[in-house]
Amino acid sequence: MEFSAKNDPRAASLPFVYTPYPAIGMSPQVLDNYIVGNDPETGTPIIDEIIGLLTKPVPTKKSPTQSPVAAEAGLPPELLEPDTEDNLQRLFYERGWTDGLPIVLPTEERVKAMLAGTNAAPDEVVSESFQFATREMVKYTVEHVAVIAVMAGARPEYFPVILAIAASRQPALMPSTTAFESMLLVNGPIRNEIGMNCGIGAYTAVNMANSVLGRAWTLMSICHGFARPKQTLWSSQGNNHTYNNMCAGENEERSVWEPFHVSKGFKAEESVVSTFMGWSFLSSTGAASNRSFGEELNIQLAVMPPLGSAATIIMDPLVARNLKENEGFTTKQDFARWMSENIKMPAGQYWKTDYIDMLVASEAYKGVEPYASWKKLPDDALIAPYNNPDNINLIVVGGETSPLWKVADYRYGGSASVDRWRALSSDDECADGSCGLPDDVTDADND
Amino acid sequence: MAYEIRLQVMSPEVGVEKSPGRPPPGMGGPPPPGMGAPAPSSSSFTKRLDTLENKTLYLVDIGFGGGYNFMVQLQKWFTKHMPSVTTVVKRKPGNVFMDDNHELWEEAKEKGHAVVLGVAG
Numbered sequence: 001m002e003f004s005a006k007n008d009p010r011a012a013s014l015p016f017v018y019t020p021y022p023a024i025g026m027s028p029q030v031l032d033n034y035i036v037g038n039d040p041e042t043g044t045p046i047i048d049e050i051i052g053l054l055t056k057p058v059p060t061k062k063s064p065t066q067s068p069v070a071a072e073a074g075l076p077p078e079l080l081e082p083d084t085e086d087n088l089q090r091l092f093y094e095r096g097w098t099d100g101l102p103i104v105l106p107t108e109e110r111v112k113a114m115l116a117g118t119n120a121a122p123d124e125v126v127s128e129s130f131q132f133a134t135r136e137m138v139k140y141t142v143e144h145v146a147v148i149a150v151m152a153g154a155r156p157e158y159f160p161v162i163l164a165i166a167a168s169r170q171p172a173l174m175p176s177t178t179a180f181e182s183m184l185l186v187n188g189p190i191r192n193e194i195g196m197n198c199g200i201g202a203y204t205a206v207n208m209a210n211s212v213l214g215r216a217w218t219l220m221s222i223c224h225g226f227a228r229p230k231q232t233l234w235s236s237q238g239n240n241h242t243y244n245n246m247c248a249g250e251n252e253e254r255s256v257w258e259p260f261h262v263s264k265g266f267k268a269e270e271s272v273v274s275t276f277m278g279w280s281f282l283s284s285t286g287a288a289s290n291r292s293f294g295e296e297l298n299i300q301l302a303v304m305p306p307l308g309s310a311a312t313i314i315m316d317p318l319v320a321r322n323l324k325e326n327e328g329f330t331t332k333q334d335f336a337r338w339m340s341e342n343i344k345m346p347a348g349q350y351w352k353t354d355y356i357d358m359l360v361a362s363e364a365y366k367g368v369e370p371y372a373s374w375k376k377l378p379d380d381a382l383i384a385p386y387n388n389p390d391n392i393n394l395i396v397v398g399g400e401t402s403p404l405w406k407v408a409d410y411r412y413g414g415s416a417s418v419d420r421w422r423a424l425s426s427d428d429e430c431a432d433g434s435c436g437l438p439d440d441v442t443d444a445d446n447d
Numbered sequence: 448m449a450y451e452i453r454l455q456v457m458s459p460e461v462g463v464e465k466s467p468g469r470p471p472p473g474m475g476g477p478p479p480p481g482m483g484a485p486a487p488s489s490s491s492f493t494k495r496l497d498t499l500e501n502k503t504l505y506l507v508d509i510g511f512g513g514g515y516n517f518m519v520q521l522q523k524w525f526t527k528h529m530p531s532v533t534t535v536v537k538r539k540p541g542n543v544f545m546d547d548n549h550e551l552w553e554e555a556k557e558k559g560h561a562v563v564l565g566v567a568g
Contacts, residue, residue, distance in 0.1 A: 023513030023566045031520040047524060054504075054561045055496050358512050362542045 015053045017046055022177065022236075024354070079108075092151075096228055099218050099243060103151040114146040117159030118421050122146070127166045129224050140166065140224050148223060152216035156423075157194050158209060161186060161273055162216045163421035166224075170275040170413045172245050173221035175232045179239040179279060183246035183312070183410055184214055185395060187261035188271030190418050191249035198249035200399025203406075205244070214247030241281070248397050254317035255396035256324045257332040264415050271418035276312055276393065278410035280304040287403045292327075293319060294342060300407045301386070302345045305353045307360065309340070309388035310411035316398030319405050336389035343386045348379025493561075502560040503533040507551065510543035514566040521563070535559065 018041045019034045026034075039046050080088070088105055092098050104110065115122055122143040129138055142163065149162045165184065174180040186196055197207035205211060221227050252259045252268075261272040282303075288296045301311060320332075329335040350356055351374075364371035374383050386392055393412050398404065496502060506521055508514040515538055522534040535558070540548045555562050 017565075019517070019566060023517050024511075026513060026516070028516065028520055031517050032524070034517070035521055035524050050521075050563060051499060053495075054563075055498055057495060354512055358510060358543055362510065362540065362546070365540060 017049045017053065018042075019046060097223055098151070099215065099222060101215075101243075103219075104153050106147040106150040110150045111143065111146050114149050114154065114156050114159055115143065117149075117156030117423055118142060118163060119423050120163065120421055126163055127169050127224070129169075129171070129226075138224070138226075144224065145220070148216055148219045151223075152219050153208070153212045154216060155194070155208075155212075158213060158216075160271075160418045160421035160423070161190060161194070161213055164273045164416040164418045165213070165217050165275075166220060167420070168273065168275050168414055168416040170277070171221045171225050172217040172242060173225060173227045173233065174277075175227075175234055177234045177236055179235050179237050180277060181239040181241040181246070181279065181281065181410075182217070182413075183241075183276040183408070184217060184248075185260060185274045185276070186213070186247070186249040186271070186418075187252065187259050187266070187274070188418065189269065190271035191252075196249035198251040198397055199254070200401060202248040202251070202397045202399070203246060210247045210249075211244050214244030217245050217247075218242050246276075251317055251396050251398060254400065256317070256321050257394070257396065260393070260395050261415060263332065264412075266415065266417075271422075272415050273418055274415040275413035276408075276410035277413050278310065278312070278408055280409040282407045284404045284406065288319075293323065293405070294327075294338065297339060297407065298343050301339075301343050302349070304407075304409045305345065305350045305356050306385050306391075306409060307355065308411065309386045309391040310393075310409060311339075311386055311391070312393040312395065312408045312410035312412075313339075313405060314395045314397050314408070315405040316400060316403050317396050318398070318400050318403035320394075320396050322403065332394040333389065336392040336394060339392055340386045340389040341384060344382040344384055346379060347374055347377040347381045347383050350383060350385055351375065351379075496561055499529060499532050499561070501531045503535065503558060505555040505559040505562045506534055506536045507555070507562055507564045508536070508538040509564060509567065510539055510541075511567050514538075517566045518563075 018039050020037065020040055023031065023034070035047050036045060038044060039049055042049065080091070083091070085105060089102055092103060092105075093100070097103075120126075120142045122141060124142045125139045126142055126145050127140050129140065130136070145163055145166045146159065148166075149159050152162070154162060170182075172182045190196075191198060194209045195207070196209045196213075201207075202210065225232070227233050250260050259268060260274060261270065262268050264272075264274070266272050280303075282300050284296070284300075291299075297313070304311075323329040323335055329338065351361065360371055361375070364375035366372075370383075370387055374385075377383065391411065393410070504525065506518040508518045515536070518536045522536050525532045525534045537551060539551060540546065
């Protein structure tokens with residue numbers, strides 16, 4: 001090759017050519033048509049662009065890390081112009097600030113009321129989010145999150161949970177062309193304090209706290225994450241779970257095992273929100289009445305080869321109780337280890353899965369075990385792809401009307417403290433053990 | 448009834464606090480495990496060629512699904528329409544999102560005259 005030269009107009013920054021999409025899964029003829037067809041960004045034949053970019057000087061462009069919007073942005077208006085509710089609802093929708101459903105309009109009065117749900121200062125930075133459109137990190141404060149909480153329909157007592165979700169810095173929506181889905185799990189006393197449903201119909205759209213908390217996460221991604229179709233949202237089919245992100249509390253009271261947050265190092269009395277993300281989700285049609293629960297899992301998990309051994313099993317308390325009392329799994333870790341050793345699938349099925357080939361095959365070629373050994377096996381050899389039991393998440397949710405379960409390929413994203421954002425710390429509130437009781441009777445109450 | 452609505456936080460393009468940053472593969476926060484994006488290179492690029500005639504062109508698949516087949520078809524195009532161009536199709540070793548393989552880049556520098564790198568998305 002010829003020499004490199006800074007400031008040489010013939011050595012400009014990396015030029016891009018855009019093909020139509022997708023490239024994945026397309027026939028050779030389609031790819032041939034892409035090559036001789038036009039770049040959708042420029043309208044110029046792609047092959048001409050490739051040859052031209054390799055042989056002609058390229059105009060110097062701004063570095064991709066520059067932020068033109070930041071340089072040009074002036075002081076924004078603090079408030080929208082006053083208008084009717086109908087007009088404002090329409091404006092929010094048309095500007096892409098909603099999830100498609102009507103929102104609660106975030107008036108100053110409502111935002112102020114929401115801020116009473118936390119002890120944190122309104123200007124405290126909670127999170128930051130990368131903006132693909134401007135290539136900037138944008139910081140969000142408690143007040144910014146309060147606006148989202150109002151829009152989602154939250155009560156002030158939900159606000160610490162929503163702040164914890166924001167503080168997790170995990171997005172509910174991803175810009176992938178695939179159909180990511182996300183999940184929220186709440187543990188600890190806050191579940192009952194705000195009336196979350198952890199039992200019958202926990203994943204049915206009937207409970208305000210479950211619905212609103214999950215919705216708030218998606219609204220954060222839309223408004224703070226600047227999620228816009230064909231700009232930062234490219235999922236070909238999208239994912240309906242993102243309306244409330246499978247939000248529920250764990251049924252700690254009816255579970256025979258330790259709560260999820262305790263297995264992640266938190267104290268049982270702490271309130272915590274945990275995030276999960278993946279693609280595939282399967283809800284059991286019936287109970288494990290003719291095969292064991294483990295056999296059922298073996299069948300179901302075989303259709304979703306795992307990335308990094310990640311799986312999430314959400315089981316009714318009846319299932320967990322049966323595993324402990326009748327099958328000898330004293331702890332959830334015992335059952336995760338059993339799954340890790342006994343859930344099998346053919347090596348060929350594993351390696352011929354698109355995302356495994358794309359993301360895991362490279363590890364095998366680098367010699368990383370067990371992938372390197374699995375790569376050498378014949379297609380029909382059985383492997384145990386859930387090789388790391390620590391990445392198998394076992395959660396107990398449900399109302400004990402049937403021993404059902406849900407299986408997902410979700411990986412654990414992380415956990416964030418809710419107590420960090422409370423209006424008053426749990427210890428202070430409950431110092432005399434009277435947590436959750438009505439206020440003392442006053443003269444006003446007797447009027 | 449008229450409402451006054453806080454505009455400031457609704458739309459980042461109208462100005463909440465901003466600072467330069469690097470893109471993670473997600474919309475915010477740390478990237479998923481194993482999918483961290485490396486820091487963008489600050490290297491400049493080699494001078495453009497005057498012509499591709501009798502040159503060697505490396506067609507490097509980054510490992511994203513469909514990329515290798517695209518490069519194979521691109522190789523066939525050059526074989527048919529510009530036969531004096533030698534093309535070499537390679538798949539970048541390592542994770543599609545993470546590994547920056549210096550051996551391949553050194554090979555391309557030594558044996559090639561230009562590189563086409565792709566395809567993402």
